[in-house]
Amino acid sequence: MGAKVQLAEVSKGLVIFSCCFTAFIFILFLLHISGALSSVYVGVFNKGGKYERAVSIFDSVPIKNGDVVFLGDSITEGGAWDEFFENRVTRNRGIGGDTTSGLLARLHQINRSEPSSIFLMIGTNDIYFGVAEDEIVENILTIIDLLSNSSKETKIFLQSILPRASKYKDRVEAINKKVRERLPLGVTYIDLYPHFLDEHGVAIDTRFSNDALHLNGDGYLIWREIIKALVVEHG
Amino acid sequence: MGAKVQLAEVSKGLVIFSCCFTAFIFILFLLHISGALSSVYVGVFNKGGKYERAVSIFDSVPIKNGDVVFLGDSITEGGAWDEFFENRVTRNRGIGGDTTSGLLARLHQINRSEPSSIFLMIGTNDIYFGVAEDEIVENILTIIDLLSNSSKETKIFLQSILPRASKYKDRVEAINKKVRERLPLGVTYIDLYPHFLDEHGVAIDTRFSNDALHLNGDGYLIWREIIKALVVEHG
Structure with missing residues (x-):
């Protein structure tokens, strides 16, 4: 009986996790298509990564x-x-x-x-x-x-x-x-x-x-x- | 009563979808870290995309x-x-x-x-x-x-x-x-x-x-x- 309750608890947890995860991915998707993430993208792109490296390479050959x-x-x-x-x-x-x-x-x-x-x-x-x-x-x-x-x-x-x-x-x-x-x-x-x-x-x-x-x-x-x-x- | 049953059906559907979606992402993740997707990556990379374009550009300036x-x-x-x-x-x-x-x-x-x-x-x-x-x-x-x-x-x-x-x-x-x-x-x-x-x-x-x-x-x-x-x- 105890094992059954535990199993039910685990299942419930899994279901809640799944729902939250799906909702999270869905919200991320909505933010993406609405363009609300554009400044995040640009920020991530500009700080570190390829942009910063390229600027540094350009600096090396003025x-x-x-x-x-x-x-x-x-x-x-x-x-x-x-x-x-x-x-x-x-x-x-x-x-x-x-x-x-x-x-x-x-x-x-x-x-x-x-x-x-x-x-x-x-x-x-x-x-x-x-x-x-x-x-x-x-x-x-x-x-x-x-x-x-x-x-x-x-x-x-x-x-x-x-x-x-x-x-x-x-x-x-x-x-x-x-x-x-x-x-x-x-x-x-x-x-x-x-x-x-x-x-x-x-x-x-x-x-x-x-x-x-x-x-x-x-x-x-x-x-x-x-x-x-x-x-x-x-x- | 009918509406309640319908709602329960919808909830059940959502839960099943969430679980499947999470499982799918999880399996994808496992395949990724196990390296099983490597040939897929290489294939996708080689066909179309940047590789194909670069080869075409190189062809234009032998x-x-x-x-x-x-x-x-x-x-x-x-x-x-x-x-x-x-x-x-x-x-x-x-x-x-x-x-x-x-x-x-x-x-x-x-x-x-x-x-x-x-x-x-x-x-x-x-x-x-x-x-x-x-x-x-x-x-x-x-x-x-x-x-x-x-x-x-x-x-x-x-x-x-x-x-x-x-x-x-x-x-x-x-x-x-x-x-x-x-x-x-x-x-x-x-x-x-x-x-x-x-x-x-x-x-x-x-x-x-x-x-x-x-x-x-x-x-x-x-x-x-x-x-x-x-x-x-x-x-």
Whole structure:
């Protein structure tokens, strides 16, 4: 009899644990899809981990005057820029997962020198993390202002955010449009967006991406083709 | 009465669901720590995702005779080799998460040409995924054999697996030792391992890594210092 009661107690405990655990996972899931965890993600990403390591690696090889800088997130990071433009000194300053605020926090690494040109693309991770559209736009414009003011010798190219899965279409297009309309004189806008769209005009073409976000080799070769003349002229 | 019965049914359903869900997560956890999921991880990693994209990007910029190739996983990938060795044409052929079998599957990308030198480091992810020690050793030796046989013009440097968290110490040291003892003539072993150990001699020094696996800028500068003369001589 005593053993039976004990067993019942254990079962009850298990059931309560299971329910609590399921509820916990469910709440976590709700917080995730509502975007409420975005600042947690960004915080965890920025403190320690890959971001901190990359900034430390960049510090170990400072940019010199005249270099060509590629600045952004994983899409920039994935580019073999030194191999795409063998006759230029290129600096890959992309960090996987980086956001506009992450980039603002490391902008001093770029502003210490006078690169010949900067090819900037940032913002797609902000959208994923649920950062408000206007905040993304303001951050991109602030980055451009800070870069422009720190070096008059540097030619700045803003590259549009690329298409990704169709559910991001409206936000990507809205941010690209708003930034483009407010771009300061002297900054050149490079509209990569249409080159990577699929035939329906809603998502990134599967010929250029296997995860609806990052580029494969064919994607990078198109990107290289679009900016080649600019790198040569301003590199 | 009917409503009460229905409610009881719903509760019962919820409890059963919770229990099953918890059991599922628990079994997944057990499979994970037992290493039984390792081939699933490697499979998922290799098909689609980052590995496939990286291979595609490497295909878009083939290695040329005389290049210096850095071959490996995320630890190689993280190195800004083109910036560390500005006067050489370097090729970063590291892919985050790659394993000895992943590298074997893409070795044709290296073997198509005659690089002046190859700096190889691979195996730490195999250990993490629970691949058997002897299999890792055989794979590394096979990689070296295939590289040696494809090009007599290429100088091959095998770099030891770096220390990571202390629980990996014995396996890392055993693999490094076994490979070193069986290294073919003509292949140079570069013992990076002791340079990155902490003061207790059991784990990677926190001065060089913020996640007990990947290197920061100071870590890469030490690595560069160790191989600099070799890159200059054989680059």
